[in-house]
Each structure stands twice: as structure tokens, then as C-alpha cells.
Amino acid sequence: MKIKTLFFIVICAGMLSKSYAQNIRLDSLDFFIDTLMDDFEVTGLSIGIVQNDSIIYSKGFGLTEIGKTQKVDNQTLFGIGSISKSFTALTLGILVDEGKITWDDRVKDYLPYFELYDPYVTENFTIRDLLTHRSGLKDVSGGTLWYHSDYSRVEIIKRLKYLEPVSGFREKPAYQNVMFVVASEIVKEVSGMPWDDFLKSRVFNKLAMNNSTSLSKDREATSNLAQPHIWNAAYKKVAIKQENGDNLGPGGFIYSSAKDMNSYMRLLLNDGVFKNDTIVSKDVVDELFKPQTLFQNSGPPFGNEFSSYGFGWWLTPWNGHKIIEHSGGIDGMSAQLFMVKDLDIGVVILTNVSKEPASFLLKAKLLELIFNDKSFDFYDRGIEYRKGLIKKLKKAAANEVRPKESYPSLALSNYAGSYNDKMYGDINISLSNNKLELSFSHTPLFKGRLIHWQFDTFKIDWYDIRVPDGFLTFNFNSQHEVTGLKLDQEDLLDVDFEELEIIRIKN
Structure with missing residues (x-):
């Protein structure tokens, strides 16, 4: 009797969850996005929403570049920033499925030149460690190695030995980019092809992500490409040329579109299956989404004391649901992706502006609509934050006064x-x-x-x-x-x- 009752409760809960997800009101979303873009001077934006293995919303707004006429659509390429990390984890997962590696293999066994500051850490560092930000280094350590530099991925890895840790190995998480570069070279070593080629053949092509790329030459050859925008000295939006970024492709420089990312979310929400083709096993997807280390990315309601990091994903339990998410930011671009797996829904937001909370606020609006919860309404605070930030920067610039005249002590x-x-x-x-x-x-x-x-x-x-x-x-x-x-x-x-x-x- 107890078993039957429990079974009935579980079935009802599942039915309620599905109907809950199916009642999302998107009729006012276009108006909200238009208002958001005006309030935060967003040049271009593209958004995709999938549910129950179907695309329910996929649109572009605004322009690919300020002062130009080309409009953004759902196939316009944007930088997805650190959402790229999840693709690197997925490529490793494909090799795990094939029995060529395990998550707990030592990095040194595949890359003999891999060396960190502490010999013990070098000898015991695993693939799992690469993906979970627990090296003991500072947040974003080694940024000068890749940012706009001509260093190759291998050259970056060979210089990691000079970075001094600030905490114990596996003691606590600190966000990293360079370790995902290391992870990509393992894919190359094991598969016999560059990570970019493996990603294209085993992920992009399988998902019909025909415009997505991790290579700058392919990105720049694309006609439907969003240009990045930043503030100038007068705090006005201006377009800039995107950096090459190839050396950090596995950690932050994939370019994709809302249309393509819809396919990616469908794959993950459907346990590794896309259009009846199994790209990766459910076991691997479960491992990607399994808490590996406690890592609170933000405060409530977006994060809590149970927030954790999986393999390329932040994971947060929320009112009986699990929010799976990652943001991305590079020069002049910002992105958000989140999924609620038990409701079978995923959202990707791509913009070609930086230093604006616009993509975050659109994410919050969608969470508010999905859960019918006003605690995600941060819009007014976002406007005040932006005004306060610009005012603070302008004041700092105006108050910068050279000290009393002095002279260098040497010629x-x-x-x-x-x-x-x-x-x-x-x-x-x-x-x-x-x-x-x-x-x-x-x-x-x-x-x-x-x-x-x-x-x-x-x-x-x-x-x-x-x-x-x-x-x-x-x-x-x-x-x-x-x-x-x-x-x-x-x-x-x-x-x-x-x-x-x-x-x-x-x-």
C-alpha cells in the first residue's frame, strides 16, 4: 500500500512539473527585450528557448554592429565565453564513453610536459581536477599567458609551473581558464586530432551546429557575425575588433548562435541523444551535471550554500529543482545559459556588449516566468546598478589629480x-x-x-x-x-x- 501511494505521488509530481513548465507565458517577452535593450544600450541580442526537445522561441534583436544596418537573427554568431568549458568537458566525456580515458586518470600520463609549482600536485593532478577549479591557484590565474597573446596552448601549459598556489590542492575552488586548455590537449593526444577538429566532427557536425566554431579564421569568414562592443572614455558604446582567442578556445572562445545552441541544450536535456542519435551516454551527462565540488557562484536566489560545480556547469538546487547554468564573457560579449532539467527547459542568451547586466536580467526574467516567482525580479536594481557604476567611474576620472609636481630620480x-x-x-x-x-x-x-x-x-x-x-x-x-x-x-x-x-x- 505504501509503495502504491508513493508511486502515485511521484507520478502526480511529475505531471505537475511538466504542466508547470508548459504554462510559461512568452507573449510579453519581445516587449521586455526591446525595453531591456533600450535601457541598457544593448546593440544586439539573440535568444533561444527549448522545451520538451522542441524549440519554442528563437529570435534575434538589434544590430550586429552599432552604426551598421545588418540585423541580428537566430543564426548570428556571438562569443559564448566560458560556456565553452562545457563543450570541452563533453569532448572528454565522449572519450570516456569510448573507454580511452577515465575522469580520474592522471594528466601527467597523457601530457608528460604538464608541470605545476608543487611536484606532488603535478604527479597527482587528474582530469577531474582540471574540470573542477581545485588546483589551489588564484582565481583566473595565468590570464596574462593567453589574453591577446601569441602563446600556443602547449606553450601556455608549459608555463603553468611558475604560477604559485594560494591554497592547498583540492582544498577549495578558485575559477580557472587555463586548466581547460590542458584538458583540450588531452583530447588531442588521445584522439590524434586537434581539439578543434574533434569538437567539430564529434559535436558540432552531429548536432547540425553548422555555424559554430572555436577557430578565429572560421569566425571572421562568417558574414553573419556580431561585433563586440565596449564603453569608450565617454561611456558610449563603440565596436572593437575581437581578439584571435584561439589559444583559449577550450576555455572561452567558442562562437555560436541561438539556433545552434538550441541543439546543444536539446542534447543535454535529452541525456545525450539528439534526433535519435546517441552522441554521448546518459552516464556521461549525469557526470557532467553531478556536483563535484561545493562552489557558490552567487547569492540567493541564483545560488545558495548547496551550489556546486560539475564539469563545466554550476549546479544549484532550488525549490525541488536543479538549475544547471554557466555564464560567459569576453571583450565586448556576454552570454547566459541555464537549464532546468526536470522541467526539460533550457535558455540561451547571447549579447554583443560587455559591462552591462542585460543578459543577467533577461535570465532573471525567464526564471521569473518559468517559476512564477518575483524573487528573480532584479530589473530596477539593474538600472540603478548601471547608473551607479557609470557615475562612480566618471567621478573617479574627474577626481584623478596628479600629485604635487615631482621628478623622476633618474634620467x-x-x-x-x-x-x-x-x-x-x-x-x-x-x-x-x-x-x-x-x-x-x-x-x-x-x-x-x-x-x-x-x-x-x-x-x-x-x-x-x-x-x-x-x-x-x-x-x-x-x-x-x-x-x-x-x-x-x-x-x-x-x-x-x-x-x-x-x-x-x-x-
């Missing part, structure tokens, strides 16, 4: 020379026409004029619009010889300049 020629960070490589300071210029040898973007500020501190006037001005202070020994320098620079995307220990190279 400018004494500061010029070659410098080095053992992790990054060479950094050069040159003197021309009595002006100093800073340049990073592997990152053309990191180049700017040094303007004397006070004593031995110089302001860095970076030439590229996406890099905010910073400061550079020279260090000396007891003979007052320049021994190195320290950057006081605002973190940029996922670049932590404090990791650099820059010393002067003696001629």
Missing part, C-alpha cells in the same frame, strides 16, 4: 631596458623622443606610453581602448639601480597583473 634613459617575468616572459621599456614606452613581448595589446606621475611612478596610457589606464612603479637596489617594476593595474577581464614579478634583465 629617463636609466629606466629603459629589458625586463622579465619568469611566467610571462620579456617586457620591454624603450625611450624615443624623450618618451618612455612599455610593451609586452607576446601581447601586442599591452603597449602604451609612460607618463611621469610622481617620483618613480609613471602612469600607463595604454594605446588600446579596452585596457584601462594604470600605474607603474620602478624598484631599486641600495645603489639606486633599477631592479624591476610593479604594475598597479586594474584587472582586465580574466587577467590578474598582480601575479607578475617583473625584474630587470642585466645587459
Whole structure:
């Protein structure tokens, strides 16, 4: 009797869940998106919603580039940022299905050149560790290795040994990009083909994701491509050229469309099956979505003390449901993807603006509609946040006053020379026409004029619009010889300049 009663309750609960999901009201969504784009100066946006293995909403709004006429549609390519990590986990899962690897294999067994700061960690680091952010490194450690740099994926991996941990191995999570680069090279080593080719043949082609790519040459050859937008010095939206990004493809540089991502969500919600073709097993999908480490990404209602990280996904239990999600951000692009698996619904939101809460607020609106819960209504706070942020930035710029006049302690020629960070490589300071210029040898973007500020501190006037001005202070020994320098620079995307220990190279 108890078994029959329990069975009846479970069946009813399932029926209620399905009807709950089927009653989503989307009739006012177009109006909401139009208002959102006006309020937050969103240039272009594309959104896809799937439910019960069907596409129920797939549209584009706005323009691919400000000042141009091309409109966004559901096939326009956008950068999905760190949502790319879930694709890397999936490619590994395909190899797990084939019995070629296991999640707990040692990285060193596939990549002998893989080396971290601590020899013990190097020897015991597993594929599972790569995907769960528990290396012991700082958040977004190693960003200067890949950001706009000419370093290849293998070169990035070989330089990880210089990154010093800030916590114990597997002690607590800290978000990483570079470990997913390592993961992609395992796919290459095991499959015998570059990760990008494996991704295309085993995932994109199987899902008819015909426009999606992890390679910049394919992206730039696409006519229906959204251009990234950032604020200029006057806090107006301007288009910028997207960086190459190939070296971080597995961790953040897949480009896709709402149409293509709809297929991806259908695959995952349908336990690895797409149009009756099994791409990956249910066991692998379950492992991707299984909590691997406690990792609270945000506060309530989007996160709680039970929030965790799976393989490329944040997982949060919410009122009997599990929200599976990841966001993505690169220069001038932001994205959101979330799924509620028991309701069989998934949403992807793609925009070509950054520093705006627009994609987050649209995500919140969809959660509000799905769950009929006003606790997800953050719209007014989003508007106030944006106003406050711009006001704060403008005030800081207006109040920046050069200190009382002083002079460098040495002639400018004494500061010029070659410098080095053992992790990054060479950094050069040159003197021309009595002006100093800073340049990073592997990152053309990191180049700017040094303007004397006070004593031995110089302001860095970076030439590229996406890099905010910073400061550079020279260090000396007891003979007052320049021994190195320290950057006081605002973190940029996922670049932590404090990791650099820059010393002067003696001629």
C-alpha cells in the first residue's frame, strides 16, 4: 500500500512539473527585450528557448554592429565565453564513453610536459581536477599567458609551473581558464586530432551546429557575425575588433548562435541523444551535471550554500529543482545559459556588449516566468546598478589629480631596458623622443606610453581602448639601480597583473 501511494505521488509530481513548465507565458517577452535593450544600450541580442526537445522561441534583436544596418537573427554568431568549458568537458566525456580515458586518470600520463609549482600536485593532478577549479591557484590565474597573446596552448601549459598556489590542492575552488586548455590537449593526444577538429566532427557536425566554431579564421569568414562592443572614455558604446582567442578556445572562445545552441541544450536535456542519435551516454551527462565540488557562484536566489560545480556547469538546487547554468564573457560579449532539467527547459542568451547586466536580467526574467516567482525580479536594481557604476567611474576620472609636481630620480634613459617575468616572459621599456614606452613581448595589446606621475611612478596610457589606464612603479637596489617594476593595474577581464614579478634583465 505504501509503495502504491508513493508511486502515485511521484507520478502526480511529475505531471505537475511538466504542466508547470508548459504554462510559461512568452507573449510579453519581445516587449521586455526591446525595453531591456533600450535601457541598457544593448546593440544586439539573440535568444533561444527549448522545451520538451522542441524549440519554442528563437529570435534575434538589434544590430550586429552599432552604426551598421545588418540585423541580428537566430543564426548570428556571438562569443559564448566560458560556456565553452562545457563543450570541452563533453569532448572528454565522449572519450570516456569510448573507454580511452577515465575522469580520474592522471594528466601527467597523457601530457608528460604538464608541470605545476608543487611536484606532488603535478604527479597527482587528474582530469577531474582540471574540470573542477581545485588546483589551489588564484582565481583566473595565468590570464596574462593567453589574453591577446601569441602563446600556443602547449606553450601556455608549459608555463603553468611558475604560477604559485594560494591554497592547498583540492582544498577549495578558485575559477580557472587555463586548466581547460590542458584538458583540450588531452583530447588531442588521445584522439590524434586537434581539439578543434574533434569538437567539430564529434559535436558540432552531429548536432547540425553548422555555424559554430572555436577557430578565429572560421569566425571572421562568417558574414553573419556580431561585433563586440565596449564603453569608450565617454561611456558610449563603440565596436572593437575581437581578439584571435584561439589559444583559449577550450576555455572561452567558442562562437555560436541561438539556433545552434538550441541543439546543444536539446542534447543535454535529452541525456545525450539528439534526433535519435546517441552522441554521448546518459552516464556521461549525469557526470557532467553531478556536483563535484561545493562552489557558490552567487547569492540567493541564483545560488545558495548547496551550489556546486560539475564539469563545466554550476549546479544549484532550488525549490525541488536543479538549475544547471554557466555564464560567459569576453571583450565586448556576454552570454547566459541555464537549464532546468526536470522541467526539460533550457535558455540561451547571447549579447554583443560587455559591462552591462542585460543578459543577467533577461535570465532573471525567464526564471521569473518559468517559476512564477518575483524573487528573480532584479530589473530596477539593474538600472540603478548601471547608473551607479557609470557615475562612480566618471567621478573617479574627474577626481584623478596628479600629485604635487615631482621628478623622476633618474634620467629617463636609466629606466629603459629589458625586463622579465619568469611566467610571462620579456617586457620591454624603450625611450624615443624623450618618451618612455612599455610593451609586452607576446601581447601586442599591452603597449602604451609612460607618463611621469610622481617620483618613480609613471602612469600607463595604454594605446588600446579596452585596457584601462594604470600605474607603474620602478624598484631599486641600495645603489639606486633599477631592479624591476610593479604594475598597479586594474584587472582586465580574466587577467590578474598582480601575479607578475617583473625584474630587470642585466645587459
